[in-house]
Amino acid sequence: MMNHQKCSVMWAFKKSIAKTFIRNRTAEMHRYLFPIKTKAIMISIPKYYEGKNVLITGATGFMGKVLLEKLLRSCPNVKAVYVLVRPKAGQDPEQRIQEMVTCKLFDRLREEQLCFKEKIIPVSSELTQSELGLSREDQEQLGEHINIVFHCAATVRFNEPLKDAVQLNVLATQQLLALAHRMKNLEVFIHVSTAYANCNRSLIEEVVYPPPVDHKKLIDSLEWMDDKLINEITPKLIGDRPNTYTYTKALAEHVVQQECGNLNVAIIRPSIVGASWKEPFPGWIDNFNGPSGIFIAAGKGILRTMRASNNAVADLVPVDVVVNTTLAAAWYSGVHRYTRPRSVLVYNCTTGGVNPFHWGEVEYHVISTFKRNPLEQAFRRPNVNLTSNHLIYQYWIAVSHKAPAFLYDIYLRITGRTPRMMKTITRLHKAMMLLEYFTSHSWVWSTDNTNMLMNQLSAEDKKVFNFDVRQLHWAEYMENYCMGTKKYVLNEELSGLPAARKHLNKLRNIRYAFNTILVVLIWRVFIARSQMARNIWYFVVSLCYKFLSYFRASSTMRY
Template sequence: MSAESPEGRDLDEVGGEEEAAAAAGGQSRPTGDDMASVVEYYAGKNVLITGATGFMGKVLVEKLLRSCPDVQALYILVRPKAGQSMQQRVSDMMKCKLFDRVREDNPDFHQKIIPISSELMQPGLAISPEDQERLKACIDIVFHCAATIRFDEPLKHALQLNVIATQQLLGLAQQMHHLQAFIHISTAYANCNRKHIDEVIYPPPVEPKKLIESLEWMDDGIVLDITPRLIGDRPNTYTYTKALAEYVVQQEQDRLNIGIIRPSIVGASWQEPFPGWIDNFNGPSGVFIAAGKGILRTMRANNDAVADLIPVDTVINLTLAAGWYTAVHRPKTALVYNCTTGGINPFHWGEIEHHVMSSFKRNPLEQAFRRPNANITSNYLINQYWILVSHKFPALIYDLFLRLSGQKPQMMRIFNRLHKAISLLEYFSSQDWEWNSENMSMLMSQLTPEDRKTFNFDVRQLNWPEYIENYCIGTKKYVLNEDMSDIPAARQHLRKLRNIRYTFNTLLVVFIWRVFIARSQMARNIWYFVVSLCFKFLSYFRASSTLTN
């Protein structure tokens, strides 16, 4: 997957003059107090964040609190869960290691976080009338991060979370007395049925209102049957509903100042609050962990295709800068930012495979199933062969061992879940896209040198091998909660697995000899010929080495 840089122009030069940038984007010129820096802009502001307990939402909350310490308050919509109150969820979130740097600077940072009970699946987002009035009276900027990111989400559910909830939030935003910007987090793959994707809102595959009305009366079975025809040439309900949501947001551009952020595959942090922070198994993280554990041995992907990973802190820095720019310049039309790396600093799936394997051999995960050794292939038949030989066959043997030892078999179930997850990613790992990123470049040119450091989203500076190394270590430390001091023991475990593999291979050769070769004169002759040939080559190289010395 790839993104294209704008005509090869330098990122610092694109949109250089403020007047030119304003004219190109249809913005009105900023005046007076509007010329504040990004940090100064957020001082005293009340911010509403949806999806704040999710991966990107947490990073957004942390960045605002750390880099904009004078922000007035962060109102976050939180869904109470069974057995856990809204306050407990927020308290658990703030105990996360992600907030360690904020906690050091301001131990009372939690006082600026104000949770609002909400449920995206309910009418009006289930926000109480009192809380609605409170938000209408004080909110200055909205960051809408909440969405379902499950690729295989049933269409009705995805439509409710990604489209209808966005409509309802926009309705609330229109009633906010002091709102200056509404920033919507979309995805670079909302229009993945196109090969070249500009920073524009494309016509929706269907009118959202008509689709919502049509699905209201249908039962889940009917919706499931017609889903493939509805989503057409898009791979899943996620990309389909995110495209609809962009159109819904665009419809409000005459009433609200709107910015839309389109990140590609969001991965671990690059620099902030520390390298490699990640807290989930979603996307590439689960694949990396499966490969590091030696469970994943093969994956269908194009080695030469661009793996358009984007670090989460890069996305958040761009999001906050876009919030500032949208509020200050008040664009007449919604500005779209393709937040991608492929056209600016490309890295390929084959390179990722190499660096992930190398990293996990240097910093192995604890209790690996096998030594890390995954291979990428674009050939379907070869991939199926390796799934059978390297996944299913070992899983059957291991489950048999568990049964004989009185334990519950689990390995085949794990592999089935892994194959399902990888199959959902194949569409994105087997082809390329080209994204226009002129607005991302223009925004960078509008920042002061200090803001460029504080809110860095210049992916030209990204060192991929170093980033992948930190990413793999991050999965070990923050997702699996493994101690780095245990690495020597983990390396010893890998050596043990290597010895087991050598022993197994030796026994297999002996077995093949006894069963097939030793009983056939022709097979023995071929065997002796091959062995003698090998000895001749060894003798030749040894003699050449002696003469050279």
């Protein structure tokens, strides 16, 4: 009996040892067979970029500059950043980059890393030319060294002629993919698209949709068509899309999907990219594109009416949110490059689904900010009316835009100066026409991949590469945005605010005086000469007096 018990104990002990041995061997085999999966959990974003050679197209553009600055500052051990730059205005690529890195955007980076310029390698390129205008030597160098590609270059002009838009947005993407296939050490290819590439749909998921047309047939057709014929057929080609920009970006996405082959590719789709939220400092913006020019026109008092729906979602997304999403997407695709799915990962980088903000709210915050902190030499006090009614919009255009601009140009002629306001108003109306489609519609974007990406970040990476727009406080962001247009686009110093406020008060007094004179003239010319008009006038005044008396009495009774 005792022997039997001893045997049972020994058997249980041996079985336990065997299970432990098998479990340990299984874990070792798993770590051997799947090393990347284990590494993906542990490696941080800065660690992933350590020692990597990165290629950026569009680095001199708004988003490209922020991407370059953030990559160098938050991933200080990146080996080198190659930037494709074309010669412009008598400057070669090196001179353009040297001038670019002296701007305010790079101040923080200059303080933290004195030698960051040495990591930036300009490469002369022209995206509209064959093989991107790259020399054979540069192609070989890129093919040998590049590990990560960020394709940010594109034309963002909504009214770009179709042939030019196809050349820059579609053909350049196609040629860059061909170059990427020759890069021996390439790990990730990131293509920056737009959330509005498929704006003909109300629900936009994180997938590449079928193209509006076969891009190869379109490219072949555009080669033999003259410009006049292309302009005539463009409206029929783009169909229910509002412009050539969204049309060609949809084609570019399809090109990426069809021609990426075995490349590890992801697509980032930002919505309306605005000023920075936090990095490198709040409110940085350097251009008049998109809403920035509209905000400035409203602050100057030039824009007084706009065709938009108050309840439509203004899907603004800060540029640093887009950049952080882009860098994190490259990290995720890079560490999972051996276990990734074969399909192209798409990330909708938007705010409307989780933190909606409407155009009526945009208008309120822009006007209130510029009334507190006015722009210098404003034309009129800031005040904008949004309307979706075409007739009302046309009325306000005539009364609030064209008539004052015409009168102001007469004043400029009388004082011997060059009239300019009608030209400014004409340019403003063209810009507003291009934005009407986006200020009058709302979309629903799926963000499952973006949420998944956020959940993959470590606690530290979530702080350094934050793209959680649920934390975005819109009132604070809009004030920083408006102040950013004042400081960085118009180069107005905050020390000039007292004078600007004084000028705004002067404009208010002029308006009151003008309205008083207008009422007196109407009285003298129309009302004082007609008994019926006087009776109507007295009736309206007495009615207003009775209403005010009733309102005052009601307020007194409540207290």
